[in-house]
Amino acid sequence: MTSPESRGPLAERLPKHDPPRALEERVVRTLRARELLTEGRRRGTPIWRPMLALAAGIVLFVAGGVVERLRADGASGEADAGMPRYILLLYGGGAQSSSAEAERVREYASWARTIASSGRYVAGEKLSDSSRELTAAATIERPATDPESLAGFFIVSAASAAEADSIARSCPHIRHGGKVVIRPIEPT
Amino acid sequence: MTLATSLPVATPKHPETASERDLVARVLDGRDETAFRLLYGRHTASLYAIAMRLTGESADAEDAVHDVWVRALDALARFEWRSSLRTWLTSILLNRIRELGRDERLVAIVDEESIAAPERLELPRNVEPMDLEAAIQALPPGYRRVLVLHDVEGFTHEDIASLLDVTPGTSKSQLAHARQRLRRLLSSDEKEIR
Numbered sequence: 450m451t452s453p454e455s456r457g458p459l460a461e462r463l464p465k466h467d468p469p470r471a472l473e474e475r476v477v478r479t480l481r482a483r484e485l486l487t488e489g490r491r492r493g494t495p496i497w498r499p500m501l502a503l504a505a506g507i508v509l510f511v512a513g514g515v516v517e518r519l520r521a522d523g524a525s526g527e528a529d530a531g532m533p534r535y536i537l538l539l540y541g542g543g544a545q546s547s548s549a550e551a552e553r554v555r556e557y558a559s560w561a562r563t564i565a566s567s568g569r570y571v572a573g574e575k576l577s578d579s580s581r582e583l584t585a586a587a588t589i590e591r592p593a594t595d596p597e598s599l600a601g602f603f604i605v606s607a608a609s610a611a612e613a614d615s616i617a618r619s620c621p622h623i624r625h626g627g628k629v630v631i632r633p634i635e636p637t
Numbered sequence: 638m639t640l641a642t643s644l645p646v647a648t649p650k651h652p653e654t655a656s657e658r659d660l661v662a663r664v665l666d667g668r669d670e671t672a673f674r675l676l677y678g679r680h681t682a683s684l685y686a687i688a689m690r691l692t693g694e695s696a697d698a699e700d701a702v703h704d705v706w707v708r709a710l711d712a713l714a715r716f717e718w719r720s721s722l723r724t725w726l727t728s729i730l731l732n733r734i735r736e737l738g739r740d741e742r743l744v745a746i747v748d749e750e751s752i753a754a755p756e757r758l759e760l761p762r763n764v765e766p767m768d769l770e771a772a773i774q775a776l777p778p779g780y781r782r783v784l785v786l787h788d789v790e791g792f793t794h795e796d797i798a799s800l801l802d803v804t805p806g807t808s809k810s811q812l813a814h815a816r817q818r819l820r821r822l823l824s825s826d827e828k829e830i831r
Contacts, residue, residue: 566659615679
């Protein structure tokens with residue numbers, strides 16, 4: 450009986466054969482076409498979206514100010530011990546209204562619950578627009594009003610970089626037009 | 638409500654599959670793409686590595702892994718957790734590779750001596766990863782398959798017996814011969830792997 454993480458004695462002595470990143474999307478497309486998977490909800494892209502996004506972005510960031518936790522009903526620390534950890538940095542992809550924002554938080558929390566149930570979720574937070582930059586010389590208040598700025602993060606564990614990619618690709622932030630940057634966390 | 642109380646309590650035959658049961662249930666009940674991607678991410682690296690080592694071709698490996706997931710989801714409702722999900726997926730993969738004609742049946746030669754005293758995995762030190770990979774590729778397919786499943790992927794002889802429809806004794810015997818051949822291939826006077 451083996452688990453996905455248990456490997457044989459030669460595993461670490463051989464070159465890695467990582468699956469091509471395009472393969473996952475190919476598989477998902479086939480499964481959607483065969484109605485074995487349901488595509489996640491996609492945000493529409495009406496022609497007025499850029500103007501609305503700008504206005505809503507202002508509302509959203511003014512309404513920020515308090516760190517909103519994305520913890521799934523208090524879930525944390527259930528990830529597999531000893532497994533490499535990755536931080537998923539969420540950029541852009543802001544909601545277009547405060548009600549949409551609240552719905553988004555619920556959606557992300559639901560996603561986090563799924564990650565937690567698979568033993569891969571460690572932590573996650575939504576960041577407010579408030580930002581201070583500190584150097585030895587000065588402290589600069591610089592609200593993060595850029596729609597492409599860092600909006601939040603998740604920390605997950607994964608057996609491999611390929612698995613971390615799959616977790617990130619499943620994040621609803623991508624469906625909402627945002628970008629997810631994956632950075633391995635160095636063990637210290 | 639804490640997460641611990643909100644998650645279904647699973648009492649699986651194999652404890653490590655508890656979270657996988659939850660993911661599989663989500664895929665079955667709701668065709669949940671997130672749950673599928675988590676399963677995909679967890680198992681595909683191993684499936685692809687096995688496919689690469691047994692077919693030797695990235696295009697074949699990609700096709701085989703693609704077909705594994707399609708077949709697995711088609712049959713997921715009938716999966717009864719008699720083995721781990723990983724073993725089940727690997728069995729689908731091995732069948733697919735066989736269908737692609739990139740495989741040869743394991744010759745069921747049982748060498749009682751090698752079962753009683755299995756060949757130890759002792760390889761020359763400082764073997765380069767690419768040389769080791771080439772040596773594995775140079776093994777006869779039956780040896781290669783058992784060695785990849787056991788010494789690379791970590792399957793037990795009982796797993797391999799069920800995957801290849803042989804006895805655990807055959808698996809042990811084939812592994813002993815595979816290790817012996819591998820060591821010869823990696824010895825300094827062996828040139829055929831380069």
